[in-house]
Amino acid sequence: MADAVRLRGVEYKWGPRDPFCLSVSEFEVSRGERLLLLGASGSGKSTLLSLLTGIALAQAGSLEILGQPLDELGSSGRDRFRAEHFGIIFQMFNLLPYGSVVDNVLLPLSFAPRRRARATASGGMESEGRRLLSALGLPAGIGKQTAATLSVGQQQRVATARALIGSPEIIVADEPTSALDDDRQQDFLDLLFGQIEATGATLIMVSHDRRLTQHFTRVIQLNDILTTSKCKSDTR
Numbered sequence: 001m002a003d004a005v006r007l008r009g010v011e012y013k014w015g016p017r018d019p020f021c022l023s024v025s026e027f028e029v030s031r032g033e034r035l036l037l038l039g040a041s042g043s044g045k046s047t048l049l050s051l052l053t054g055i056a057l058a059q060a061g062s063l064e065i066l067g068q069p070l071d072e073l074g075s076s077g078r079d080r081f082r083a084e085h086f087g088i089i090f091q092m093f094n095l096l097p098y099g100s101v102v103d104n105v106l107l108p109l110s111f112a113p114r115r116r117a118r119a120t121a122s123g124g125m126e127s128e129g130r131r132l133l134s135a136l137g138l139p140a141g142i143g144k145q146t147a148a149t150l151s152v153g154q155q156q157r158v159a160t161a162r163a164l165i166g167s168p169e170i171i172v173a174d175e176p177t178s179a180l181d182d183d184r185q186q187d188f189l190d191l192l193f194g195q196i197e198a199t200g201a202t203l204i205m206v207s208h209d210r211r212l213t214q215h216f217t218r219v220i221q222l223n224d225i226l227t228t229s230k231c232k233s234d235t236r
C-alpha cells in the first residue's frame with residue numbers, strides 16, 4: 001500500500017519575493033503513524049500542512065498523498081481530494097459561528113461522498129455526528145447550539161468531531177492544544193487518540209510544544225527534514 005505521505009525535492013514560496021522558502025528533499029509518513037512535527041514559530045509547520053493538504057501547490061518536486069500525486073489534480077480536484085481523505089483540525093478551529101454544532105460536524109460530508117457513505121453506514125450521518133460529539137466528551141443536547149456560543153475547549157472538540165466524521169484516512173492537526181491548559185490538553189489528546197486508534201487513521205500534528213511527545217509513534221523536528229540550501233526554483 002502507498003505511504004500516507006511521500007515528498008521528494010519539494011520547494012515552496014508563498015510569493016516570488018518572499019524571503020521564506022520551504023525546501024524538503026525527502027519525507028514520508030506511513031499509514032497508521034501518529035507523527036508529531038515540532039518546530040519554532042515561523043519555521044514553516046503550517047506551510048507544510050498547506051502543501052500536504054493541497055491548499056498550496058509546491059513550485060518544485062513531487063508530493064504524493066495515499067499514492068496520488070497532488071500536481072496531477074487541478075484546483076477543484078485537490079479540493080475534492082482534501083475533503084475525502086483529510087480531516088483537518090485548524091489552529092483557530094474555523095467553525096461556522098452561526099451554524100449549529102451538528103451542522104458544523106456534518107459539513108465535510110457535503111463534499112466527500114465516500115465519507116458520507118461511511119457515516120451513513122454507521123447508523124446515519126446525524127447519529128454518527130452525535131456519537132462523535134459524545135465520545136469527545138461533549139454533553140448531549142449541545143448539537144443544536146450555535147458554534148459561536150461554545151467555549152474554546154468545546155469548539156476544539158467540535159472541530160475534532162468534524163475532522164473525524166466519515167473516517168478520513170489522514171487527520172491533520174495544527175497546534176490544536178495551544179489554547180488549552182495542561183489538564184484539558186491531556187484529556188483532549190486521550191479522546192483524540194482513542195478515536196484515531198478506532199479507525200486506524202494516520203495522524204500528523206504540528207506543534208511547538210515538546211510536552212506532547214509521549215503520545216506519538218514518531219516525533220521529528222521540522223528543521224531535520226528541511227534542506228538548508230536555498231530554494232532553487234522560483235514561483236510557477
Ligand SMILES: Nc1ncnc2c1ncn2[C@@H]1O[C@H](COP(=O)(O)OP(=O)(O)OP(=O)(O)O)[C@@H](O)[C@H]1O
Nearest residue numbers: 014015020039040041042043044045046047048208
Ligand atoms: N497564507 C500565507 N500567505 C503568505 N505567507 C504565509 C502564509 N502562511 C504562512 N506564511 C509565511 O510562511 C512563513 C512560515 O510560516 P508558518 O505559518 O508556516 O510557520 P509555523 O511554523 O506554522 O508558525 P506558527 O507556529 O507561528 O504557526 C512565515 O514567513 C509566514 O509569514
